[in-house]
Amino acid sequence: MLALAVAGAPVALAAMGFTGTGIAAASIAAKMMSAAAIANGGGVAAGSLVATLQSAGVLGLSTSTNAILGAAGAAVGALL
Structure with missing residues (x-):
């Protein structure tokens, strides 16, 4: 569960349209940005949800974010 939470976040961001080259046209991210x-x-305000997700799409997730996702994934896995 831990690996799935950490590895799944960048995949989910890309699927929504938050890519390494910017927000993809006609995507969920484009609608959110609009x-x-x-x-x-x-x-789009700096620090907003859209700006934060785009930053994560371009730069990847920080170590602290990966740790949070990992802990959340481990907690969910322990419940299952």
């Missing part, structure tokens, strides 16, 4: 920009008066 909604965020409209709500924010034309731009």
